[in-house]
Amino acid sequence: MNIAILGAGSRGANVYGGALSRMPDVKISAVCDIDKNRAVSAAERFGVGRENCFFDENAFFEAGVIGDGLVIASMDRDHYRQVVKAIDAGYKKILLEKPVSHRLEEVEEIVKTAKERGVDILVAHVLRYTGFYKTVREIIKAGKIGEVMAINHQENVGYWHFAHSFTRGNWRDSETSAPILLAKTCHDFDLIYWFAESAKCVSVSSYGELSHFKRDRAPEGCAERCLDGCAYFETCPFSVKKLYLDKRTPLGWGMLQAVGKNNPTAQEKLDSLKNPENPYGRCVYFCDNDVADHQIVAMQFDNDVTATLTMTAFSEKCYRRIHIMGTKGELIGCDYDNYLTLNTFGKPRGPFGGASKRVRIKSPLKSGHLGGDDGLCRVFCNVINGEPVDKELLTTVDVTLESHKIIFFAEKARKTGKTQLL
Ligand SMILES: NC(=O)c1ccc[n+]([C@@H]2O[C@H](COP(=O)([O-])OP(=O)(O)OC[C@H]3O[C@@H](n4cnc5c(N)ncnc54)[C@H](O)[C@@H]3O)[C@@H](O)[C@H]2O)c1
Known part of the structure; x- marks a missing residue:
């Protein structure tokens, strides 16, 4: 199987190129990056011939379809334009980095076009493909906590990750990349939407600011x-x-x-x-950054599930905490642990009258987004090969539309101070 890579940076070359090229039946067939050094170094690393090493996306697309699949791992604002060109060029299986676009209309357009043209687009919401979050979903699906009522989720970005990516680096400016909820926390909205078992979010409010990483601090x-x-x-x-x-x-x-x-x-x-x-x-207090360093979002879904999300730069590690409350029990976890705590109501054991059980995580891989990077690559190959896949997992672009939509409205709510109806 041949896979082409557009954008040979940290994700394109190191993560996807690395993971895919380790698979026995995959060959990286082409690379394209506007940074010549990166393109050439990725081409050499993956054994791509000079004729399929491109420094310009137009030249890459004019060369036609050079892979059974295409990975688009360029920067946020390139995704929409490049996925349109990829569909026009004839690619049918695309792994697209998140976010799909910083404009809701463009995400909607991609969903429509992909459907009309029969193109499978998987968005790189890698956390669904991890042992930890797959286990959460299985417990919910098995009815072990009854009907989900409320979700409390926390994304701890990590002070060092925030300083690197969201103060000094690529994702510091919402005008050139995206607001942090879209650039980073889109993974968490994908999870919340998945766990809420709802067709759509109906109402959202949000508060948050860039409070610390600025000159006057x-x-x-x-x-x-x-x-x-x-x-x-x-x-x-x-x-x-x-x-x-x-x-x-x-x-x-x-x-x-x-x-x-x-x-x-x-x-x-x-x-x-x-x-x-x-x-x-640069000093973190003297950058041209504007994205919020802490933000909360409250959501209501069409099945009455309520959810809250906290995103914060101010944590030592980069990790997530989740608490899902159902009619028959609750599930509590921290995604760097290899277990979840499942409390079942009404059982005569445990410190507060309930039964508390540790559920071990299957395949608790600790590398590459808890194993989600490799998991996504494997599923992408299954999709290319037409092999059976667990549809539950698939972060297709139409599923992503619903979770991205919550973010667009949450940003509006934060900026206007008003609850938004979706
Ligand atoms: N799924 C995840 O968990 C995850 C994690 C981190 C980043 N990302 C996303 O992945 C994407 C890439 O991030 P990264 O960390 O690899 O950044 P990066 O800066 O390391 O890589 C981006 C690459 O794209 C190249 N590029 C820019 N414009 C291009 C163009 N027109 N044509 C071809 N190449 C072009 C750059 O030269 C660079 O090499 C971003 O959209 C980011 O939001 C996703």
């Missing part, structure tokens, strides 16, 4: 770039020292973005981050 003596003699270089948790230069950085995967290459040497990191043109060398 910079401490006295703070430099605009960490390596320009900042008084807090050694101690600030967000400094480039802690996030990129120290050996024990949590941001190994972010080096391609921050320094321009995977596994850079200490000197390469220093030289790159000293360069005044490198946005990742």
Whole structure:
């Protein structure tokens, strides 16, 4: 099976290229990236001939269909334009990075076109493909907590991930990428929508701001770039020292973005981050960022299920917490654990009169979005091959439309301070 990759960055080359090329029956047949170094390095890594290594999307699409499937892993604002071109070029199986588009009308148009033209588009909401969230869904489907009534979900982005991606990096500006709910928390809306077992969300309200990562929060003596003699270089948790230069950085995967290459040497990191043109060398309080660093959303679904979501930059780790409350019990979990707690009402055991049971997670993989990256790639290959797949899992573009829609209205609610009816 041949798969082409458009956008050979952290996701395209490292995650999807890596996972797909490890599968025995898959060959990466073409790569395209406007960054020549990235395109060439991915082509060499995956054994793609020079004739199928492109630096321009038009040239790539003019070459016709060069794969049984196409992965689109460019930046957020490229997705809509490129998926339209991919459908026109004749691709029938597409794995599209999230978000589909920053405009609701464009998401609707893609859903319609995909249906009319018989194109399968899987959106990379990778968490559905993890052992942890598949187990949550199975417990709900099995009726173990009765009818779902309420969901309380928390996305803890992690202070270091927020500093890298949403203050200094690619997703800092809602005008060039998307509001953080769409750029990051779309995974969580996909999960909430899945667990709510509803056809649609009907009402939404939201509050949140960019409160911390801005100029007026910079401490006295703070430099605009960490390596320009900042008084807090050694101690600030967000400094480039802690996030990129120290050996024990949590941001190994972010080096391609921050320094321009995977596994850079200490000197390469220093030289790159000293360069005044490198946005990742900036102090987190002196960036051109505008996305909220904490936000909450309250939702009501058409089956009366209510849900709340909290997104916050202010956590030590990058993880999610979920609490699903049903008529017969409740399910509580933290997605870096390999178990869920299932409390069943009315059983004469446990500290508060109920039965508390630990449910082990099947395949609790800890790498690549808890195993969701590999899981999605496997399902994408099944879809290309026409093999049977669990339809429950499929994050097709029409399913994504419903969860993206909640986000568009939540942003409107946050900006206007008014509850929105969908
Ligand atoms: N599913 C997930 O869990 C997940 C996680 C992180 C990022 N993402 C999404 O994946 C996408 C890529 O993110 P990333 O972290 O790989 O970013 P990245 O910056 O590492 O990679 C993006 C690549 O696209 C290339 N590119 C830009 N314009 C292009 C064009 N016109 N044609 C071809 N290539 C082009 C860039 O040069 C870059 O190499 C984003 O939309 C992001 O929101 C998804």
